[in-house]
Amino acid sequence: MEHAITSIGLIAACCTTISFVPQALKVIKSKNTEGISLYMYILFVSGVSMWLCYGILINDAPVIIANAITLVFASTILYYKLKYR
């Protein structure tokens, strides 16, 4: 049972982490960032950066890895939003 619960957490983490990949690719390809909220990505990138600090401080590998990957893609989206607004 415990393994099943851990698996749900890991699949959840994979989904939320990789979800930013198609959005980053779409923004890079289309250069259309009109529908994307600047405030969302400012808040989100700030939050994920703090999650990464938190992961380092509590020395938790899953938190560090998931947030480091998310930070790369969310920052890319924010960069394009600032560039093409």
Next chain:
Amino acid sequence: MEHAITSIGLIAACCTTISFVPQALKVIKSKNTEGISLYMYILFVSGVSMWLCYGILINDAPVIIANAITLVFASTILYYKLKYR
């Protein structure tokens, strides 16, 4: 020191949770979802739903609360994306 670390985690959780509010409001107001990735929100809503299940299974209030709130706003964005694509 431990309180400071917990505070960073809580601020991080608040930022990533409320970040979807401005995006949801933008989509509701503008009805422009062209720049938003459908695959991102399918993956993200699936992931957050699983995070919520995970939170319920491990009986962790912060995981349950943060993901329940995020699910409301991310589902709203997905609903508008499907409606106005």
